[in-house]
Amino acid sequence: MCGRYDSHRSTDDLSAYFDADDDTGGDVPGRYNTAPTQPVRIVVYDPERERRAIQAARWGLVPFWAKDPSIGSRMINARAETVADKPAYxxxxxxxxxxxxxxxxxxxxxxESGKQPCYLVPRDAGLLTAAGLFSWWDGPDGRLLSCTIITTAAVGELRTVHERMPLLLAGADRAAWLAPGADAAELLSVPPSDELVAGLEVRPVGAAVGSVRNDGPHLLDPVPVAAPATLF
Incomplete structure (x- = not known):
C-alpha cells in the first residue's frame, strides 16, 4: 500500500522534467507529507494539445458513477493485478x-518494538514516477478531478518494509503509460526493475510523519533504530 508520500518539488521543476504544460494555476504547492484526499500534481496526456500537462487532482479516485466523493478515501490505491477488472478502474x-x-x-x-516509519527514496535523490489513474466526477460544486496510485508486489529489500509498493515506471515506460490507445496490460504485469529497486534507500524516520498536520524537510531526517531487546 502507498498511503503517504513525498512530492516536495516545485511544479515548475515537474513541468520541466516531464516536458509538460502547467495547468495547476499554482494552486498545489509541493508537500513532504502528502496524504489521501489532499490535492496532488499528476501528469496526463492532453489529446487536444497533443502535449503532456500537469493537473491538480484529489488523491483518492472518485468514479464518474459515484453518488458522492467520499468513496475516494477508499480508492487511494489500485492493485496492478486486478485494476483492469474492477468496475471503479x-x-x-x-x-x-x-x-x-x-x-x-x-x-x-x-x-518487535512496534511500527517504525520508513522513508523509501532514491539514493541519488532522483525523481520517482508511479503509474496512476484519474477520473472526472460531476458534482453540485462543479467537476472534480481525482486520482489513484497503482501498487504492485514489493520486491527485494522493500519486502522487509511492506508487501506492496507503488508501480514505478522509468524511461520509455513512462511515455508508454500515457500513450493514447496503448494497451496497459503489459506494463501492469512487469515489476519494477532490479536496478531501480536497488537504487532505493530504506530510511527510518521519526514518528512525526504519522500526523497529516506535519510537513517539512525535517520529516525526512534519519533516526536511529534501537536494537531489539535480548534476554542476555
Missing amino acids: RSAVRSMRALVPMDGWFEWRVG
Missing part, C-alpha cells in the same frame, strides 16, 4: 492513465 485503465511524481514514499515497518 477498468475504464480509466483504458483511457485515463496518469503519472504521479514522487520524491519518495512512506511505509510503516512492523518490528
